[in-house]
Amino acid sequence: MKRSRSNSEARSKKVAILCTHPVQYFAPFFRELGELSKIESKVFFGCLHGAQGKSYDPDFGISIKWDCNILEGYQWYTSSRKSLTDLNQIGSLGLAIKTCLQIIKYDPDYVFIFAYSPFYIAACSLMLILAKKKILLRADTSDSALQRSKPKGLARDIILSFYYKFVYHFFPIGSESYDHYIRLGVCPQKLSTAVYAVDKKVIKPIKNLTYKNDMQYDRKDIINIGFVGKFTPVKDPLTIIEAITHLSIKERNMIRIKTAGTGPLFSEFMSQCKKACIQCQSEGFLNQTEMPAFYQLIDLLILPSVQGEVWGLVVNEALSQGVKVIVSDNVGCRHDLVSSSSAGWVFPAGQSRMLAAKLKEALAMWPWTKRNQPTPFISDLTTAVLDIIQ
Numbered sequence: 001m002k003r004s005r006s007n008s009e010a011r012s013k014k015v016a017i018l019c020t021h022p023v024q025y026f027a028p029f030f031r032e033l034g035e036l037s038k039i040e041s042k043v044f045f046g047c048l049h050g051a052q053g054k055s056y057d058p059d060f061g062i063s064i065k066w067d068c069n070i071l072e073g074y075q076w077y078t079s080s081r082k083s084l085t086d087l088n089q090i091g092s093l094g095l096a097i098k099t100c101l102q103i104i105k106y107d108p109d110y111v112f113i114f115a116y117s118p119f120y121i122a123a124c125s126l127m128l129i130l131a132k133k134k135i136l137l138r139a140d141t142s143d144s145a146l147q148r149s150k151p152k153g154l155a156r157d158i159i160l161s162f163y164y165k166f167v168y169h170f171f172p173i174g175s176e177s178y179d180h181y182i183r184l185g186v187c188p189q190k191l192s193t194a195v196y197a198v199d200k201k202v203i204k205p206i207k208n209l210t211y212k213n214d215m216q217y218d219r220k221d222i223i224n225i226g227f228v229g230k231f232t233p234v235k236d237p238l239t240i241i242e243a244i245t246h247l248s249i250k251e252r253n254m255i256r257i258k259t260a261g262t263g264p265l266f267s268e269f270m271s272q273c274k275k276a277c278i279q280c281q282s283e284g285f286l287n288q289t290e291m292p293a294f295y296q297l298i299d300l301l302i303l304p305s306v307q308g309e310v311w312g313l314v315v316n317e318a319l320s321q322g323v324k325v326i327v328s329d330n331v332g333c334r335h336d337l338v339s340s341s342s343a344g345w346v347f348p349a350g351q352s353r354m355l356a357a358k359l360k361e362a363l364a365m366w367p368w369t370k371r372n373q374p375t376p377f378i379s380d381l382t383t384a385v386l387d388i389i390q
Contacts, residue, residue: 322370
C-alpha cells in the first residue's frame with residue numbers, strides 16, 4: 001500500500017516575493033512563476049513607482065511610464081502609493097511592518113527578496129528573519145561597482161556577512177555577484193547563478209543579417225555608434241566624444257552617433273558633438289517596445305559607466321539585436337557577456353584614450369555581419385528557483 005503524502009508535500013509551495021516597486025525586467029519572472037501549477041506566488045511591493053501613471057525620474061529628468069503592463073499576469077499587493085524615494089526614509093518602517101504582516105498572513109514556505117536595500121527592504125528582511133521565514137535572496141551585489149572608503153567597506157562587509165548567515169539560498173546575477181558572496185563566506189552550495197536577462201518577447205533576438213546600415217547611410221565607410229541610457233556623470237557619456245577626438249580624421253569621418261535617452265549631461269553632450277564636428281542624432285527617451293527599432297539603426301553600442309553599473313541590461317538588448325558593444329571595466333556584465341571580440345571589447349573606465357584604442361580595433365574590423373549573440377533567458381532564474389524549493 002502506498003504511503004500517503006503529507007499535507008506539506010501534497011500542497012503547492014507558496015512563495016512570497018518582496019520588491020521595492022514593479023520593475024520591467026523582473027515582471028516576466030513574476031509571470032513565469034505565477035503560471036506554474038506547483039507553485040503559488042504573490043509579489044509584495046513597497047510602492048507602485050512607474051507602474052500606474054507617470055513617475056518622475058530624477059536621472060532622466062522627465063516623468064516616465066512604461067508602455068507595457070508590468071502588473072499583469074501575477075498576484076500582487078502594495079503597501080502604499082508613495083514615491084520610491086520614501087522607501088529609503090526611516091518613516092518607511094511603518095510600511096515595512098504593514099508588508100511583513102501581510103506576508104506572514106500569506107504564510108509562504110519561502111520569501112524571495114529582491115535586493116538588500118533601501119531601508120524599507122532592510123527592515124522587512126530583519127522582521128522576516130525574526131519570523132523564521134526561509135529567505136531566498138537575489139540582489140545587485142558587486143564589490144567593484146561603487147567606490148567606498150575603507151571604513152564604509154568594512155562596515156558593509158560586517159553587516160552583510162551577518163545577514164547572509166540567515167539566508168536560505170542565493171541567486172547571484174552574474175560572476176561579480178557570485179564572487180561577492182564567496183568573499184563574504186557564503187558556501188558555493190547555497191549559490192545558484194542566474195544571469196540577468198531581458199524579456200525576449202519584447203526585445204526579440206534578430207535573425208543573423210548580412211551587412212545593412214540605416215536608410216540614411218548605405219555605405220560601408222559609415223558606422224553608427226549608439227549610447228543608450230541616462231546622461232549622468234556616472235554613465236560618463238562625455239568620454240565617448242573625448243575618445244573620438246583622439247582618432248584620425250579618416251576614422252572620425254566614419255562615425256555617426258545615435259542616442260536614446262536624456263539627462264543632465266545631454267545638452268553638453270550635444271554641444272561637444274557639434275564642437276568636434278561629430279554628426280549626432282538623438283531619439284530622446286525611448287520606451288521598452290521602441291528599443292528594437294533603435295538597435296536596428298546602430299552597429300556598435302558604447303556603455304562607458306564609471307560606477308554603479310552592477311550589470312548593464314542594455315548590453316543584453318544590444319547583443320540580442322546583433323549589435324557589438326564596447327563597455328568599461330565597471331560594467332558588471334562584462335565577465336558574462338563580453339568575453340570575446342565576437343561580442344565586443346572592454347576598456348578601463350574613464351580613460352578616453354583606451355576607449356579610442358578599442359574604437360580603432362572596431363573600425364579596423366568594420367563592416368561585420370550582424371549576428372545575435374547568445375544571451376540569458378528569464379526562465380534560467382525560474383528553473384534555478386524550482387531546483388531549490390521543490
